[in-house]
Amino acid sequence: MRAALLPFSLFILLGLLFNSCRFSGYSARYVSGDVKNSRPVVFGQDFEKALYSTDLNVFGRQITGITVIKHDSTGFHVAMLSELGLKYFELFFPANDSTADEIRYVMEVMNHKPVTEGLLSLYGLLFQPPVYDSHARFLMNETGKTCLLINKIEKKQVSFYFSSLSGEVEELTSKKLLKPKAEIKLSGYGDGYPGSLLLFQHKLSIQLKRL
Amino acid sequence: MNKFLLTAFTLLLMCFVPAFGQGVSFSPVSDVSALQRAVRQQSEATQTLSSLFVQEKYLDMLQDVLVSNGRFMYKKENSVRWEYTDPIRYTILIHDGKFTIDNDGKISEFSTQSNPMFREINKMIVTAIRGDFVGSPDFSPTYFENEEQVMARLVPASAQVRSMIEHIEIYFQKSDMQVVKVLFAEPGGDYTAIRFTNNLVNREIPDSEFLH
Numbered sequence: 001m002r003a004a005l006l007p008f009s010l011f012i013l014l015g016l017l018f019n020s021c022r023f024s025g026y027s028a029r030y031v032s033g034d035v036k037n038s039r040p041v042v043f044g045q046d047f048e049k050a051l052y053s054t055d056l057n058v059f060g061r062q063i064t065g066i067t068v069i070k071h072d073s074t075g076f077h078v079a080m081l082s083e084l085g086l087k088y089f090e091l092f093f094p095a096n097d098s099t100a101d102e103i104r105y106v107m108e109v110m111n112h113k114p115v116t117e118g119l120l121s122l123y124g125l126l127f128q129p130p131v132y133d134s135h136a137r138f139l140m141n142e143t144g145k146t147c148l149l150i151n152k153i154e155k156k157q158v159s160f161y162f163s164s165l166s167g168e169v170e171e172l173t174s175k176k177l178l179k180p181k182a183e184i185k186l187s188g189y190g191d192g193y194p195g196s197l198l199l200f201q202h203k204l205s206i207q208l209k210r211l
Numbered sequence: 212m213n214k215f216l217l218t219a220f221t222l223l224l225m226c227f228v229p230a231f232g233q234g235v236s237f238s239p240v241s242d243v244s245a246l247q248r249a250v251r252q253q254s255e256a257t258q259t260l261s262s263l264f265v266q267e268k269y270l271d272m273l274q275d276v277l278v279s280n281g282r283f284m285y286k287k288e289n290s291v292r293w294e295y296t297d298p299i300r301y302t303i304l305i306h307d308g309k310f311t312i313d314n315d316g317k318i319s320e321f322s323t324q325s326n327p328m329f330r331e332i333n334k335m336i337v338t339a340i341r342g343d344f345v346g347s348p349d350f351s352p353t354y355f356e357n358e359e360q361v362m363a364r365l366v367p368a369s370a371q372v373r374s375m376i377e378h379i380e381i382y383f384q385k386s387d388m389q390v391v392k393v394l395f396a397e398p399g400g401d402y403t404a405i406r407f408t409n410n411l412v413n414r415e416i417p418d419s420e421f422l423h
Contacts, residue, residue: 049275
């Protein structure tokens with residue numbers, strides 16, 4: 001019995017160790033009063049539209065094209081097109097939380113659950129607004145340059161790594177039990193939105209560069 | 212990847228169909244045989260073609276138009292250069308049995324002989340340029356005209372293609388039999404319109420334009 005429990009205990013121990021290292025370098029004790037007011041921003045309040053050249057790698061198949069991201073009072077719209085104008089997919093992320101994220105169109109050959117779920121998950125993370133509720137944790141790294149906001153949203157743990165000075169988000173991650181981790185790296189901000197993005201989850205990756 | 216490319220190239224190839232123009236209100240063409248003859252005569256007389264183009268992609272849901280600019284060249288028998296210059300740099304070259312894509316400096320090359328997909332695309336180009344689309348089993352065509360232009364509306368025969376493209380409209384200028392606009396109508400109200408300007412016919416085009 002004891003022998004059978006040993007691997008299980010080790011597994012738990014490793015899990016705890018992993019958990020404690022997840023936000024290595026970040027701690028609440030580095031947070032100063034001024035920084036507490038910093039808020040993570042991906043798309044600024046005045047953001048309306050952006051065009052990106054796009055490399056989409058989906059289960060080993062590479063597709064290139066143009067992605068348009070548009071914001072209006074109803075929410076965020078995303079569409080990816082081929083260079084020749086053919087639409088691959090179109091997604092909608094409503095501003096209203098009570099409405100579900102939506103695939104408005106997806107080309108038949110891409111219309112497979114792992115692909116559509118991956119697209120919704122990645123772009124959903126990109127447009128995820130930060131939440132400041134009782135579950136939110138606010139940490140800071142030793143340098144004082146990067147803040148980390150950790151949210152619990154619908155059984156997901158969403159982390160916003162962002163500049164303490166500008167609020168520009170540098171990295172987003174989303175973890176959910178038994179689901180592949182979703183990650184987004186962002187850089188090259190200008191005109192209130194990122195110039196370069198790398199979104200990846202399991203066998204789906206999307207590289208966006210501002211046009 | 213192959214299906215995506217095949218579809219994209221199918222759309223591109225539709226732009227190479229030789230014909231005439233566009234107008235205000237169109238009525239059905241009364242003499243379809245005469246029109247078909249005119250299309251074939253024009254394509255037989257065309258050794259080279261070059262033009263500038265403006266591509267407008269209208270996205271119904273976004274209520275927005277994305278505009279791309281570029282240039283196009285064709286040389287008999289089947290050399291093609293389709294080049295976007297703004298806002299992306301993306302060029303497709305077809306020459307001497309090779310298919311080359313230059314995506315902002317990233318080069319991909321395919322052989323039209325060893326690759327069945329590109330062999331098929333190559334065949335379609337030649338068919339399109341010769342005006343064989345008129346009797347093609349791949350499309351159900353109807354023809355319209357006004358004083359200045361003729362418009363060929365092609366409905367894809369394949370249900371799979373129709374799920375992406377409801378129909379294609381090709382506008383020909385009656386005066387010189389040149390294509391001035393091609394429109395791809397998609398289900399849901401989106402469309403891609405490509406307008407051709409500065410058309411030059413049978414001007415000398417060196418082979419180097421079709422090489423990377």
